Amino acid sequence: xxxxxxxxxxxxxxxxxxxxxxxxxxxxxxxxxxxxxxxxxxxxxxxxxxxxxxxxxxxxxxxxxxxxxxxxxxxxxxxxxxxxxxxxxxxxxxxxxxxxxxxxxxxxxxxxxxxxxxxxxxxxxxxxxxxxxxxxxxxxxxxxxxxxxxxxxxxxxxxxxxxxxxxxxxxxxxxxxxxxxxxxxxxxxxxxxxxxxxxxxxxxxxxxxxxxxxxxxxxxxxxxxxxxxxxxxxxxxxxxxxxxxxxxxxxxxxxxxxxxxxxxxxxxxxxxxxxxxxxxxxxxxxxx
Numbered sequence: 001x002x003x004x005x006x007x008x009x010x011x012x013x014x015x016x017x018x019x020x021x022x023x024x025x026x027x028x029x030x031x032x033x034x035x036x037x038x039x040x041x042x043x044x045x046x047x048x049x050x051x052x053x054x055x056x057x058x059x060x061x062x063x064x065x066x067x068x069x070x071x072x073x074x075x076x077x078x079x080x081x082x083x084x085x086x087x088x089x090x091x092x093x094x095x096x097x098x099x100x101x102x103x104x105x106x107x108x109x110x111x112x113x114x115x116x117x118x119x120x121x122x123x124x125x126x127x128x129x130x131x132x133x134x135x136x137x138x139x140x141x142x143x144x145x146x147x148x149x150x151x152x153x154x155x156x157x158x159x160x161x162x163x164x165x166x167x168x169x170x171x172x173x174x175x176x177x178x179x180x181x182x183x184x185x186x187x188x189x190x191x192x193x194x195x196x197x198x199x200x201x202x203x204x205x206x207x208x209x210x211x212x213x214x215x216x217x218x219x220x221x222x223x224x225x226x227x228x229x230x231x232x233x234x235x236x237x238x239x240x241x242x243x244x245x246x247x248x249x250x251x252x253x254x255x256x257x258x259x260x261x262x263x264x265x266x267x268x269x270x271x272x273x274x275x276x277x278x279x280x281x282x283x284x285x286x287x288x
Contacts, residue, residue, distance in 0.1 A: 016276075017275040017276070020274060020275040020276070021057050021058075021275065024054070024057075024058075024059045024198065024199075024274060025057060025058035025059065026058055026059075026060065027059060027060065027197075027198035027199075028060045028061075028062065028160070028192075028195045028196070028197040028198055029054065029059050029060070029061050029062070029197060029198055029199045029200075029201065029274070030061075030062045030064060030188055030191060030192040030195065030197045030199070030200045030201070030256075031051065031061065031062070031063050031064065031188075031201045031203065031270065032064050032065075032066075032184055032185055032188035032200070032201065032202045032203060033047060033063055033064065033065045033066070033111075033203050033264070034065060034066035034067070034068065034184050034203065034204075034264075038065070038066070038067070038069070038264075039069050039070075040265070042267075043264070043265065043267065044114070045114070046267050046268055047203075047264070047270065048111070048114045048115055048118050048120075049118055049268075050268055050269075050270040050271050051063060051115060051120065051165065051270070052115060052118040052119055052120040052165075053271065054270070054271075054274065055120050055121075055165050056119070056120075059274075060160045061165055062156060062160070062165070062166050062168065062191065062192075062195065062197075063111065063115075063122075063165060063166070063167045063168065064168045064170065064184065064187055064188040064191055065103075065107060065108070065111060065167065065168070065169060065170070065184065066103070066170060066184035067102055067103045067106075067107040067169070068089070070102050070106065070107055071089070071098060071099055071102045071103070074098055074101070074102055075095070075098055078098070080094065080095065080098070085139075085141055085142060087240060087243070088138075088142055088145055088183065089142075089145065089181060090141070090142055090143055090145075091142060091143045091144040091145050091180075091181045092143045092144070093143070093144065095143070095144070095181075096143070096144040096179050096180065096181055097179075099171065099179075099181045100126070100171050100179050103126070103169035103170065103171055104124075104126035104128070104169045104171050107169065108124040108125075108126065108167055108169040109124055111124070111167050112124040112167050115165055115167065120165050121163055121164050121165065122164060122165040122166075122167050123159055123164045123165075123166060123167065124167045124168075124169070125155060125156070125159075125166055125167065125168050125169070126168070126169045126171045127168065127169065127170055127171045127172040127173070127182060127187065128171055128172065128173045128179060129155060130152055130154065130155035131152050131173060132151065132152055132153070132155055132156065132168070132191075133146075133148060133151060133170070133171070133172035133173070133182055133187060133190070133191075134148070134149050134150040134151070134152065134172065134173065134174065134175070135147055135148050135149055135172035135173065135174060135180045135182060136149050136174055136180075137174075137180070138180075144178065144179065144180050144181060145180060145181050145182075145183075146172040146174075146180025146181065146182045148172065148182065148186060148187065148190050151190050151191060151193075151194040153191070153194040153195060156168070156191065156194075156195065157195070168187070168191065170182040170183070170184045170187040170188075172187075183243075185202060185243065185244050185247040186243075186247055186250075188200060188202065188247070188251075189247040189248065189250045189251040189254070189256075190250070190251075190254070192251045192254075192256045192259075193250065193251050193253075193254025193255055193256055194254070196255045196256070197251075197256045197257070198256075198257050198258075199256070199257060199258055199259070199260065199274070200248070200251050200256050200258075200259040200260075201259075201260050201262065201270060201273060201274075202244060202247070202248065202259065202260065202261045202262070203262060203263075203264030203269070203270075204244065204261055204262070204263065204264060205263070205264065205265065206263060207219050207262070207263045207281065208220065208221070208260075208261045208262055208263065208281035208282030209223070209228075209231065209236065209237060209241065209245070209261065209282040210236075211236055219281075219282065220236075220282050221281075221282060221283060222282075222283045222285075223282065223283070223284055223285075224284070224285055224286065224287045225249050225252055225253075225284065225285075225286060225287050226287045228245055228248075228249065228284055229249075232245075244261060245261070245284070248261065248284045249284070252284065252285070252286050257285070257286075258283060258284065258285040258286070259283075259284045259285075260273055260280070260281045260282065260283050260284070261281050261282045261284070262280045262281025262282070263280065263281060266280060269281070
């Protein structure tokens with residue numbers, strides 16, 4: 001316990017958070033979770049604490065997760081070399097079985113268990129459950145990498161309305177039952193759009209959109225979709241940030257109120273974003 005932080009200080013913090021609590025109570029917030037915050041055990045514990053706290057104050061929170069490092073780790077153990085094309089994992093039949101095993105199995109159930117241990121009520125889903133994420137093959141060069149064709153959102157609403165935290169692994173399927181590896185950012189954007197979420201939080205390994213990628217002080221804190229597209233033309237949004245911002249724009253076009261890209265390496269960054277006026281990343285909103 002921080003001895004320099006008095007009970008009065010704690011009461012003041014809670015009082016200042018009250019308007020934000022009132023704003024988000026009963027609203028849907030989708031968190032895309034991955035990257036460094038997922039492999040660092042201390043950060044993982046803090047993310048789970050943030051999610052349970054938000055759930056306890058009445059936020060309808062949905063956790064969508066990836067697990068790339070864990071997939072690569074198991075592939076290495078099995079003697080299978082990971083291969084990527086344009087940042088997407090080449091996924092043959094053997095690899096999609098590994099992806100399904102890791103994401104829908106180990107990673108998903110570990111997160112559910114952690115949320116339960118923190119005092120939450122969580123249930124894990126894969127995109128194959130209830131055909132939540134329906135997909136088709138994106139590019140034959142990539143194998144079983146899926147492009148989302150439809151979201152069947154009812155299973156998620158059923159869990160939310162019954163007081164659970166849905167924890168969703170990004171495996172999709174087609175009508176023939178083939179499993180597909182789905183990009184986590186893309187899946188989160190489609191799910192948030194189908195839910196009409198108040199906010200989508202994209203946790204990543206950098207502070208947000210930077211005008212100078214080597215200088216965190218150049219963080220762009222608040223932009224519209226139109227301004228974001230202008231940053232493409234300026235070359236400020238480039239490389240791996242392009243598909244991430246594309247997903248943010250898609251979510252907004254599908255009805256999500258606003259999206260934030262933030263640094264998941266910062267402790268309790270979710271609470272900083274939702275319950276303070278400072279925020280914790282780049283806020284992207286509709287042009288209106």
